[in-house]
Amino acid sequence: MRVVVAQGAIVLVCSLILLLTISVHEALSALAAGLICVAANGAYAFGLVRTLNPQGLLVMWVGRSLLMALLMGATFLWWSPSALGFFGAFVLAQAA
Numbered sequence: 602m603r604v605v606v607a608q609g610a611i612v613l614v615c616s617l618i619l620l621l622t623i624s625v626h627e628a629l630s631a632l633a634a635g636l637i638c639v640a641a642n643g644a645y646a647f648g649l650v651r652t653l654n655p656q657g658l659l660v661m662w663v664g665r666s667l668l669m670a671l672l673m674g675a676t677f678l679w680w681s682p683s684a685l686g687f688f689g690a691f692v693l694a695q696a697a
Contacts, residue, residue: 608694615690630686637672638694
């Protein structure tokens with residue numbers, strides 16, 4: 602769960618830096634990526650505490666990946682985020 606909190610903090614700092622240096626659109630793109638990352642990894646971390654079954658862990662990991670893909674697809678269909686802010690923040694958050 603601490604990793605999810607660290608991911609959220611990284612995304613907030615990243616979006617604040619983008620807001621102050623580039624534009625509001627870049628900052629909102631970073632926040633959208635952060636919400637996707639934190640939501641999917643938070644759900645995975647919540648389920649991780651409840652099971653130690655290897656098959657269950659694999660199913661949860663696949664579910665997390667599918668959730669991320671669906672949320673990213675919905676974000677790109679609904680709103681056109683900036684690539685730099687979106688993928689930059691997403692990569693930084695995943696690296697935490």
